[in-house]
Amino acid sequence: MATARRRDRRATADSDAGRRSGKPAQTYPTRAMAFSICRLPFIFFFSFSLVVVPLALYFTLYHPRSSSSVLSVYERGLVKPNVAFHEILDEHSRVSENRTRRHFESPVLAYVTPWNSRGYEMAKLFSSKLTHVSPVWYDLKSKGKDLVLEGSHNADAGWVSDLHKNGHSLVLPRVVLEAFPAEFFTKKKQWRKAIDIIVKECEEMGYDGIVLESWSRWAAYGVLNDSDLRLMALKFIKHLGEALHSVTSTTNASHHLELIYVIPAPHSQNLGEYDFGPQDLQELRNAVDGFSLMTYDFSSPQNPGPNAPLKWIQSSLQLLLGDAKDGAHMIFLGINFYGNDFILSEGLGGGAITGGDYISLLEKHKPLIRWEEKSEEHFFIYTSNNHRHAVFYPSLMSISSRLNEARAWGAALSIWEIGQGLDYFFDLL
Ligand SMILES: *[C@@H]1O[C@H](CO)[C@@H](O)[C@H](O)[C@H]1NC(C)=O
Numbered sequence: 346m347a348t349a350r351r352r353d354r355r356a357t358a359d360s361d362a363g364r365r366s367g368k369p370a371q372t373y374p375t376r377a378m379a380f381s382i383c384r385l386p387f388i389f390f391f392s393f394s395l396v397v398v399p400l401a402l403y404f405t406l407y408h409p410r411s412s413s414s415v416l417s418v419y420e421r422g423l424v425k426p427n428v429a430f431h432e433i434l435d436e437h438s439r440v441s442e443n444r445t446r447r448h449f450e451s452p453v454l455a456y457v458t459p460w461n462s463r464g465y466e467m468a469k470l471f472s473s474k475l476t477h478v479s480p481v482w483y484d485l486k487s488k489g490k491d492l493v494l495e496g497s498h499n500a501d502a503g504w505v506s507d508l509h510k511n512g513h514s515l516v517l518p519r520v521v522l523e524a525f526p527a528e529f530f531t532k533k534k535q536w537r538k539a540i541d542i543i544v545k546e547c548e549e550m551g552y553d554g555i556v557l558e559s560w561s562r563w564a565a566y567g568v569l570n571d572s573d574l575r576l577m578a579l580k581f582i583k584h585l586g587e588a589l590h591s592v593t594s595t596t597n598a599s600h601h602l603e604l605i606y607v608i609p610a611p612h613s614q615n616l617g618e619y620d621f622g623p624q625d626l627q628e629l630r631n632a633v634d635g636f637s638l639m640t641y642d643f644s645s646p647q648n649p650g651p652n653a654p655l656k657w658i659q660s661s662l663q664l665l666l667g668d669a670k671d672g673a674h675m676i677f678l679g680i681n682f683y684g685n686d687f688i689l690s691e692g693l694g695g696g697a698i699t700g701g702d703y704i705s706l707l708e709k710h711k712p713l714i715r716w717e718e719k720s721e722e723h724f725f726i727y728t729s730n731n732h733r734h735a736v737f738y739p740s741l742m743s744i745s746s747r748l749n750e751a752r753a754w755g756a757a758l759s760i761w762e763i764g765q766g767l768d769y770f771f772d773l774l
């Protein structure tokens with residue numbers, strides 16, 4: 346449910362130019378200076394050259410902007426709490442030349458959406474760092490008494506084959522199960538049909554499995570507060586997982602199709618009947634290959650604040666895993682590559698922003714960016730039309746601290762979604 350709210354965001358596509366290394370303009374002043382100095386009397390030239398030559402050397406050899414190979418954000422010293430807006434403007438489109446070097450060793454699942462199409466390009470560019478790529482393409486719906494898989498028009502076979510050719514990322518499209526539970530859970534035939542449709546689509550399109558999202562629908566339809574229906578629901582996921590596992594991957598004969606299941610993060614300290622809890626996890630862990638945990642959207646326009654306070658992430662993992670810490674490797678800990686621009690005046694809302702929106706706000710308002718210790722997120726305040734806004738958008742530091750958290754638990758990572766981020770975020774992975 347939470348993810349769906351971000352659907353209508355469109356990327357303001359950043360230009361490609363930013364990814365080219367170096368900004369030659371930075372070295373021209375020194376060269377121009379050296380040129381005019383040649384016209385001065387020899388003695389002047391000689392004494393000036395003592396200054397100019399080392400300066401020119403410094404700029405051409407050591408100044409990172411004019412260096413031909415761009416270092417990672419760690420080596421450039423950019424991962425820190427104190428950042429200025431101009432530093433982000435200068436650096437966000439520069440990524441390390443070495444795009445195969447991984448900094449995060451566990452699996453990384455990257456969502457890609459048709460409405461932020463930049464993500465398609467980023468997935469190809471950084472496929473060495475992404476073990477799983479999930480294009481958000483399909484809905485399995487009830488149509489009368491029948492089931493239909495919608496979204497085939499989104500599927501881009503050429504792109505899937507490009508990702509496979511790179512040889513690094515598994516492609517698992519997301520399927521949202523919209524089917525009406527009253528029909529779905531009372532007829533075994535519908536189950537078999539749903540499983541057949543999904544397996545067939547994977548085989549025909551050469552996918553490596555799917556990411557299934559159904560929990561929030563089931564909560565809304567009253568499936569989860571009915572113990573019989575809830576059992577049936579879990580059983581369906583198990584059957585689907587077993588069916589996918591029995592099929593050999595078309596791209597790797599020693600591998601089977603995978604099932605990753607999307608789960609919400611609990612919003613309070615105690616698990617409610619709609620939450621996905623440790624028993625559910627134990628029930629499913631042998632039937633699925635991982636859980637994509639939605640640890641984002643903690644705040645909302647009605648309750649502005651950080652997107653995913655670190656303490657909340659910690660308590661979500663604690664609640665979900667309980668004493669079974671060995672299950673952590675199955676959790677793809679969710680991090681957001683989008684942010685929020687909240688209007689603080691009462692009742693006015695605001696909402697999600699992409700990296701492109703964020704950069705425009707920095708250019709326009711030149712804000713003082715602050716680090717909030719408690720949540721471990723950056724934010725800034727600006728005023729427009731007499732309304733105060735608070736902008737929370739991920740930073741190198743906030744993402745880095747969440748990667749450290751995932752490392753500490755031995756968890757994997759999931760990113761919603763890579764079309765909305767800034768280019769240099771990929772250096773962290
Ligand atoms: C990139 O980094 C990896 C791992 O550190 C290294 O093995 C590889 O040689 C590097 N590639 C380039 C082009 O520097």
Ligand SMILES: *[C@@H]1O[C@H](CO)[C@@H](O)[C@H](O)[C@H]1NC(C)=O
Nearest residue numbers: 564565566567568570571572
């Ligand atoms: C579950 O919750 C729904 C409302 O969300 C309600 O209509 C339904 O009666 C509840 N079912 C049970 C078994 O409590």
Ligand SMILES: *[C@@H]1O[C@H](CO)[C@@H](O)[C@H](O)[C@H]1NC(C)=O
Nearest residue numbers: 512513596597598599600601
């Ligand atoms: C094929 O799958 C196996 C089992 O998951 C894995 O160990 C191997 O690295 C894969 N091979 C390639 C080329 O991806």
